[in-house]
Amino acid sequence: MPATQRPRPAPAVELLPKIILGVDPGTQIMGYALIEVRGQRVDVLCYDVINMKALGSNHAVKLKRIFDRMLELIDEYLPDELAIEAPFFGVNVQSMLKLGRAQGVAIAAALSRQIPYVEYAPTKVKQSVTGSGSATKEQVAHMLRQTLTLPPIAEASKFLDATDALAVALCHHYMKGNNTTVSGGKSWGKFLAENPERLGASTGTGKKKAPAKS
Template sequence: MATYPSPALLDLPKIIMGIDPGTQIMGYAVIEVTGQRVQVLRYDVINLKAFGSNHAVKLKKIFDRMIQLIEEYLPDELAIEAPFYGANVQSMLKLGRAQGVAIAACLSRDIPFVEYAPTKVKQSVTGSGAASKEQVAHMLRQTLTLPPMEEAPKLLDATDALAVALCHHYQKGNNVKAGGKSWGKFLAENPDKMAAPVAGKKAVAARKKPVAKA
């Protein structure tokens, strides 16, 4: 006879990290999903403009910040937007590296990931694969609790990342790649790796706070 997860297990919280890759500005977002309830824990950007043309330093900054976020929020899964293929080959190469570094940071902690095309993300959130960044941000405001509208222009990369995370939630976490462990499971299996109790306390505290503003 077939067995099914209990309702209690189905309602366990899941932490999803969304990433909108960039070589100048990289957006990130962290949401907690419990059943159909979505709580925004944080969304912001990694500003890389200060590093100029030093691409290697930018990649290290991305990796280091990703590890910090993983330690703080203990995500179960990563959702990341696929690069948009344009005419500038060099720009595409750099963007692909930035995306790869973000993925590598999660894989180093055994966190599975899913890649979504930009049109898929927009379609999931707005109903149109051709929606603008402003339209995506507007629709998110109709769905989630976010900071006041006057703060929106500087947060468009962050709201893009939030859209990626929400898109993954709408997909019910299907098609995760490269393993099935969460960072929490990694810590449980490797207690000597970093300070698990400290990281756990940070995550719990973050979940109790209102959404962090950029």
Template sequence: MPITSLPISTLDSPDRVILGIDPGTNFLGYGIIRKQGRKVEMLAMGIIDLHKVADIYLKLGRIYERIQGIIDSYLPDELAIEAPFFGKNVQSMLKLGRAQGVAIAAAMSRQIPIYEYAPLKIKQAITGNGQASKEQVAEMMKRMLHLRDEQMLSYLDATDALAAAYCHYLQSGHENRTEGAPRSWKSFVNHNQNRVSAGLTGPQQRLAAALAKTNKKV
């Protein structure tokens, strides 16, 4: 599958690694940046190509597995994900929502804090224009991260994901997260033991129980 990246060896002692995701059920884009001091660089970007997979549930399963694999490889500190665009096509919106939900679930399973950004906000942060085209976003990411031509992909889903990660970096403490909310699923479990045990069933309950058991050992 199309991917451009730096060697994993460059991941030694990062100050902050951010995974960006542009959800989709045909092509899901991802981009990973690392901040070290004042320097920000791209670690990887690529797509998860699912356009030949007919079954929607198989698509979602593969998204879940691939996102977990990316997280395990690059160990991001945070996930920045683009919110579904509320357009006229309800079916497309529902498909994007499913892909986004599965990607979020994969990050939750690895206890990664999650931040969501509207497409307009990402475009505004990157280009200064909330109505910018995907091509303009890609060009700005190329300039901001000093990417070479051979590092760029023809899939704009990848550069959109990279833009989501960079948008989160630019927020500098003003992330789109509810004030006072826990920074991760683990944090939520720590502060809401009764609510979690009473309100969840199945895989979520097993995850909560495992986290609670881990906390007791610490």
């Protein structure tokens, strides 16, 4: 009589890979970064910016650019969660309104793919990465270089906006998503796994869509 085989244990939840999309909102340049987390290991998939300086003064055009690029990133990397920085309450009212719209559009793109989001205050992001809530952009970037193996980025002038977004994603990892109320349901990646035919419908093709240049 053959020996009874014991069922193999399921992998620990904390060791399952998770992809986090970090966003630093902006109306001229918006930083974004994607990291893959497995346990305590963090791999940087990409970090870059959406550069909207050439789009002129039409704010609606910029918002559409943000929405479209966010969907491209989501369909390319299938993130499980969005971590986004809250607007900084230190600029004039008009700038705050525009920045809030940019943040809202990025969140709306994630929610349209059923991706939950968490919002972090700028001081929380800086503190989680550097230990100081008053750290400069340069100090944040320096600490990330010390902590992570960063892939090359094309232009040094946009490096700090991209590393700010990377800091938001890393902050979310450190906080384990326990900062504030999250919205949304299951991740876009899990949704596509259950409904593979929807990938072609979302991008207009059944193949993975290459990201457009920022």
